[in-house]
Amino acid sequence: MTDQTPPKETPLLDVTALYKLFAVGKPAARFKRPVKEWLQAAGPSPKLHAVDNVNFTIARGETMGLVGESGCGKSTLVRLLTRLLDPTDGSIRLNGEEIGQMPAKGFGSSPYRPRVQMVFQDATDSLNPRYTAFDAIADPINRLKPMPSADLAKRVAELADLCGLPQALLSRFPHQLSGGQKARVGIARAIAVDPELLILDEPTAALDVSVQVVILQLLDDLKQRLGMSYLFVSHDLNVVRLLCDRVMVMYLGKIVEIGPADSVFRNPRHPYTQALLSAIPHFEPGAASARIRLGGEPRSPIDPSPNVCRFMGRCPKSIAQCETAMPHLRPMAPGHEASCHLAEPDADLVKVIA
Amino acid sequence: MSETWKHIRYVLTENPVTLFAFGLFGLLLICALFGPWLAPHDPLFTDAARALKPPSAQHWFGTDALGRDIFSRVLVATRLDLGIAFSAVILTFGIGAIAGIAAGYFGGWTDRVVGRIADTIMAFPLFVLAMGIVAALGNTVGNIVIATAIINMPLYARVARAEANIRRNAGFVEAARLSGNSEGRILFMHILPNILPILMVQCSLTMGYAILNAAGLSFIGLGIAPPTPEWGILVAEGAQYIISGEWWVALFPGLALMLAVFCFNLLGDGLRDMVDPRRRT
Numbered sequence: 001m002t003d004q005t006p007p008k009e010t011p012l013l014d015v016t017a018l019y020k021l022f023a024v025g026k027p028a029a030r031f032k033r034p035v036k037e038w039l040q041a042a043g044p045s046p047k048l049h050a051v052d053n054v055n056f057t058i059a060r061g062e063t064m065g066l067v068g069e070s071g072c073g074k075s076t077l078v079r080l081l082t083r084l085l086d087p088t089d090g091s092i093r094l095n096g097e098e099i100g101q102m103p104a105k106g107f108g109s110s111p112y113r114p115r116v117q118m119v120f121q122d123a124t125d126s127l128n129p130r131y132t133a134f135d136a137i138a139d140p141i142n143r144l145k146p147m148p149s150a151d152l153a154k155r156v157a158e159l160a161d162l163c164g165l166p167q168a169l170l171s172r173f174p175h176q177l178s179g180g181q182k183a184r185v186g187i188a189r190a191i192a193v194d195p196e197l198l199i200l201d202e203p204t205a206a207l208d209v210s211v212q213v214v215i216l217q218l219l220d221d222l223k224q225r226l227g228m229s230y231l232f233v234s235h236d237l238n239v240v241r242l243l244c245d246r247v248m249v250m251y252l253g254k255i256v257e258i259g260p261a262d263s264v265f266r267n268p269r270h271p272y273t274q275a276l277l278s279a280i281p282h283f284e285p286g287a288a289s290a291r292i293r294l295g296g297e298p299r300s301p302i303d304p305s306p307n308v309c310r311f312m313g314r315c316p317k318s319i320a321q322c323e324t325a326m327p328h329l330r331p332m333a334p335g336h337e338a339s340c341h342l343a344e345p346d347a348d349l350v351k352v353i354a
Numbered sequence: 355m356s357e358t359w360k361h362i363r364y365v366l367t368e369n370p371v372t373l374f375a376f377g378l379f380g381l382l383l384i385c386a387l388f389g390p391w392l393a394p395h396d397p398l399f400t401d402a403a404r405a406l407k408p409p410s411a412q413h414w415f416g417t418d419a420l421g422r423d424i425f426s427r428v429l430v431a432t433r434l435d436l437g438i439a440f441s442a443v444i445l446t447f448g449i450g451a452i453a454g455i456a457a458g459y460f461g462g463w464t465d466r467v468v469g470r471i472a473d474t475i476m477a478f479p480l481f482v483l484a485m486g487i488v489a490a491l492g493n494t495v496g497n498i499v500i501a502t503a504i505i506n507m508p509l510y511a512r513v514a515r516a517e518a519n520i521r522r523n524a525g526f527v528e529a530a531r532l533s534g535n536s537e538g539r540i541l542f543m544h545i546l547p548n549i550l551p552i553l554m555v556q557c558s559l560t561m562g563y564a565i566l567n568a569a570g571l572s573f574i575g576l577g578i579a580p581p582t583p584e585w586g587i588l589v590a591e592g593a594q595y596i597i598s599g600e601w602w603v604a605l606f607p608g609l610a611l612m613l614a615v616f617c618f619n620l621l622g623d624g625l626r627d628m629v630d631p632r633r634r635t
Contacts, residue, residue: 108531108534114534120525120529125524125525128547131526139530144533144534186529
């Protein structure tokens, strides 16, 4: 593990106070009510808080892990960062330059487009069935960094080699490729335009376990060679621990814990992280299974109360304060923050602050 | 390119029905292209002495009330009938498919406008609508093509809309956006190629329908004017002689019409297999 000194230079990605709210409630349902009631109800429609005041940075060459349950806003966050979706508020800075304010519609033709790329979760779904592997890899180059066809063929072959895809397979259509080969095509396409930030949305979730390892090794290898930063979204906590420098844990649109992977995994502070980590299966015989089972239902993400902890109702440790004040991220250990009233910072850290 | 030919040959040899349909299609094409030179008699030459003669070695399909050779007339009519159907299908494909894909992909207002236009057209009995259009615009080949194209438009628009709608949020569309494709490019270069096989089947089916429609309009006297040889008119002219026993006057043009429609209906599956790369092994 690297030293915990915070990066002095501008981080590659700097996200501050990022919000994405979706209006919910069907307009059709409103028409069914009496006109008077409809006029009264014409105020702001309820909002689903998908991403709620998210702040984090990713340094150059760093791998940041993003974990959280389904529906916690991971995908929305990823779509905001790849600029497929417009944020409601907040800023996304790439290398100090604001990219969050550009409308998503015009982002495709902006000079920033090649700099943030993504590897999709489902390789099969992310490859056009009518495009050969060659066409799929060449498409972003043709659109973003056009080059003569002789150079293009050379470049695609080079990318295929880099991703361990045999060049003979380049003329094949996706349905003629195996899962692992499709994943390699997806990765080759994503790195084709030399991105600085590569977002990996559960890149191995749809693969065989045997292939998963190979693809993860490939990703690690590519990072070393090309010097990209990764945002690694995953459900597989063991993989996150192995691959990521830092981890953030998301719950109902908020980051509840963020810090160096080692620190978070060794000493999780937020009850949700603790429950999540306790769910990692262990196979050592005789290992104590101290699995924390969460009861209850997650709180509704629609217009949540700003004064109640989002984890309230499922938290095994909640106290009265959790219902009256929203906990904020507080430093717990060097570079490690958690948002829980009950979390105790390290003793030496308290001394440093005091 | 040799790969494409190999694939086409594979599709044809694999399925004898497809081979038959394509053979029939080839025959129709030859008739359409070379009909006037192949015809043994002048289709317009009348000879009262030979009126209403049954099929014989000299007149394969017999002669009509004016002594014209029915075989020659059926043969020469192929070009006009296929020409009308082809133009109508190309026109509908162009307008209907593009409007439908745009409606399915963009949704919102585009979807509503295209959807309502399609609904309005479909609210009429289609053949009556075609009659109305031709009656209003006038009896010309161009207007028959337009009428046939209009009544087929909703079929394309709906199929294309549904297929584009399924794919608008597909991973490969998002990937195309990340690759810097504009919305128009995504529509034409990423979504359209995926829908093409389905539209090909639709094309082939509406070809048959377009032939029937053109012939139907002529049959009731709203299409091509006699004495131009056209299958619909030929059947109409022959219809009055069926009762008096001269069956051949109506039967042979009707048979030609039936074979053409049958051929295009069979052709659909084969065409889909040819343009869909997923069928390649």
